[in-house]
Amino acid sequence: MRKSSFYLILISSIFILTACTTTKTKEKESEEVAKINVIQELNTIDPSFSVDVNSNIVLNNIYEGLYRLDMENQPIPAGAKALPEISEDGLIYVIKLNPEAVWSNGKKITADDYIYALKRSITSKDAPQNNYFYDNIKNGHEVLEKKKSVEELGIKKIDDMTLQFELSEATPYFTAMLAMPVFFPLNQEFIEEKGDDFATTSENALYNGPFVLSEFKGAGTSSNWVYLKNETYWDKEEVKLDKIKFDVVKETTTNVNLFENGQTDEVSVLGEYAKNKKEDPQFVQEKTTQTVFLGYNHTKEFYQNAKIRQAISLLINREELAHNILGNGVEPATGLIFEHLAVNPKTGEDFTKNRPSLLATDVDKAKQLWLEGKKELGLEETEKVTIQLITFENEDMAKTAEYLQGVITENLEGAKVEINSYPVSVFMDNANKQAFDLYLVSWGADYADPNAMLQLFKSDSGSNWGKYQQPKYDNLLSEAKKNSLVPEKRWQNLIDAENLLMKEQGITPIYSSNPTYLRSTELKNVKFHNVGPRFEYKYAELKK
Structure with a gap:
């Protein structure tokens, strides 16, 4: 809460100040101002x-x-x-x-x-x-x-x-x-005029979108920021909101309370709240946007062993985790590619329907593969293996990490999982430096094509945090590029690439998720995309 002190000397000054304040209040009342809570700080505006x-x-x-x-x-x-x-x-x-x-x-x-x-x-x-x-x-x-x-x-x-x-x-x-x-x-x-200060705060950037940014004080630290209508924007007549205020509030309980008390127009809801709010007319569940998966540190000999990775994957009961433990609308993964991302260029059928589920649960097989993998690595069956699992601060990620910790420790001889949860920027930095054994992350597509997800795990991809290396996989994606003008061949290349990645469990998909929100029925025309930047407020407006 901000506190202000006004030292007024003359009665005439009081009158002038009051008159100005009244005018400003009327101006503010005429503004279209939306308030939205988000659960993560901004990592960059560059x-x-x-x-x-x-x-x-x-x-x-x-x-x-x-x-x-x-x-x-x-x-x-x-x-x-x-x-x-x-x-x-x-x-x-x-x-x-x-x-x-x-x-x-x-x-x-x-x-x-x-x-x-x-x-x-x-x-x-x-x-x-x-x-x-x-x-x-x-x-x-x-x-x-x-x-x-x-x-x-x-x-x-x-x-x-x-x-x-x-x-x-x-x-x-x-x-x-x-x-x-x-x-x-x-x-x-x-x-060049701003030098190293460019994009460090909202005042140190130049904009060309529907809004300009205000009150942003720095990446990873600013707990609030504001969109102001950009009066120089070429299509400003389509922009209805004068201002959108964003506040970072990470706890779902706090967000729901603020929403129900009318202090914000939109909040993200996760976990039990998403499950319990499904019948609320203000509950919004969007299309699937991302796959939550487990990545392995392939720079370490232990995780280069395919049987070790396959064992971990086979332990996961995706139905149980998605529908009973999380129960908030997420769906068990059937592969890396999530539903509604892309369709077969010839038949129009969804990519995920062109192939059977590539993932299974088999605890006995998992135990067998684990012991075989340890033997191949020269380890005794009972030898202790401490697994460092990193993820980012998020309620669903926390529950998923705890589930993985439980099933791995309970079923794999000698395994012990230690969880470290970080702010997003710190998590990304550690993941990029391979400071982990396993990393748990959610990842969406930047464009509507299977390659948007599959390319993440090419040997030379900067987003291949686990450093998965498989020449056959790289070749399949290269063939897909060469077949860009032959859609059916390209499609098969992409299916084969996903099949290979899943057979080896280069990464382990767990579930696909879609954003869930409570949004005021007065906040209209927020455009949502399940690829690329998700929310577009250019056309948003408040209708009472």
């Missing part, structure tokens, strides 16, 4: 460095790339004037820019802003985390590995308002990828 869902959501509302996604996850023009002109071989994309798009300081957005941003992103220290965005651009892989200059990257301007991309392989989802933050424009002059 588009070049964003890898997590929460940051991507915010960036997508305060910045804007060439395209946004419609309700079917298809790209629609935003910073671009129209969809790209694509060459017959699928390698050249020519994009005309939106002539009305400007920065929040009023300066026109040009092709140079997009080129500068992409070159800055691909040469940043965090570029490997997003390497799959650059791989399909001509020389992108070579620039990442510092084998070629960034000036040889396949992007150039034809004129100030026309941009051209050149790809190394035809990529059917490339236009949709351009809706992601790593492709957002940045103003070189502004960034």
